[in-house]
Amino acid sequence: MAGLLTTAGGSATATAGQVALTFAEQMAVGAAVGLGGGWALKRFMQKVPLPNEGLYPLRTLAGAFVVYGTATAAHGSGFLAVFTAGILLGDARAPYKREIERFHAALSSLAEIVAFTLLGLSVPLGTFAAQGAWADGLILAALLVLVARPLAMAVLLWPLRLRAGERVFLAFAGLKGAVPILLGSFALSARLPHSQQMYDVVFVVVAFSVVVPGALVPTVARKCRIPMRAQELEPWALGVRLRDRPEGARRVVVEPGSPADGRAVGDLDLGEHVWVSLAIREGHLLPASGATRLEAGDEVLLLTDPEQARDPTGPFRP
Structure with a gap:
């Protein structure tokens, strides 16, 4: 019996190690594909002109799909690949960059609206009490807001020269949004064990984050002496089209x-x-x-x- 338990324990440890190694490999492949794809897309954007300005945002969107597909085909993380490529392209100088940023900002807002709408339509509120999603979600949300995020931000912000109020505000203003919903939908579509309960817990955590910390952001900013001001709309823009890159x-x-x-x-x-x-x-x-x-x-x-x-x-x- 002892030998059997030892064998079982060793198998479980080996399985956990294999999972961790596989996850690390996926992250490494995704980062590598993102770096290479971001560099290639940057050069392509700067060197290859298109016949119409409306095609430039579509080219970056197609490039994101190509980077994601390449990383997935290589058994890597497609999300990390696209994220890494986006960081490389964010500071790059490219033609029609303002139009590209506006297009993707609008597309991102539309995606968030769709994600929250689908979340509201796919969560059966009648099963929350039976599955204990309310209690589990509120406990998890409280731990994230009061324990996990403050500790993580304390470590990450340690080298930076920030006031105590600025550190407190950054640790508090960690709102949850579309990404947890997307990841929860993956577990639900894969029909994993307890996937519906996990999805319900995600709903509670996201709702708590939006309602409680989100509503208290102005108050916390004022208490932490973080300057805030209303951002007025600027509907008029002055632009000049140039054939060559404005180096100076x-x-x-x-x-x-x-x-x-x-x-x-x-x-x-x-x-x-x-x-x-x-x-x-x-x-x-x-x-x-x-x-x-x-x-x-x-x-x-x-x-x-x-x-x-x-x-x-x-x-x-x-």
Whole structure:
């Protein structure tokens, strides 16, 4: 009997180790595919023109599908691959990037609406009490809000220079949304044991996160002395189409306490190869003349000589 138990225990340990190794391999393959696919898609976006500007957002969407499919075919994590590729493309300079960002922002909002709608339609509230989903979900949500996330954020934010109030706010404002719903739907569609109960628990956790921490975000921000302001809509945009990449264009924001804060454009030490071509204050255009006095928060468009080694943004930083 002892030998049998020992054999069973060893088999269970080996199985757990195999699962952990498989998970690590999937993550490694997904990260590798994401890095390679993101680099390839970046080069493709910068080098290959398309006949219509509406095709550029569709190209990035098709590229995400290709990266996901490649990682899945290689037995890797498709989600991690797309996430990694997205990080690489986020800071890349590419044609029609503003249109690409708007398209994917709208698509992301639509996907979240669909996910929450499907969550509400697929959760039978009558079975919650019988399966204990309310109690399990509330306990899990409380542990996430009060224990798990604060501890994780304390470790991750330890190297950063943040005030105590900023650390508390980041630890509190961890809202749950579409990703847990998507993962729960995978377990439900795979017909795993207790998948319906897990899906119900996900519903409770997401609902608790949206209703309780989500409603308290302004209050916690005020208590932690985190500045918040209402974001006004800016329906009008000024854009200029260029055939070649604007190498010398730089967009900067005047920071408080910088040499440009409170000074006229003509008094700034910008050098001979830097020109202030456009200034925006609170959504309004300013005349970019030498007598224009800049303030903190103003957005300034600079035209520079790309061959000059001097950083033109120095006067706009403290």
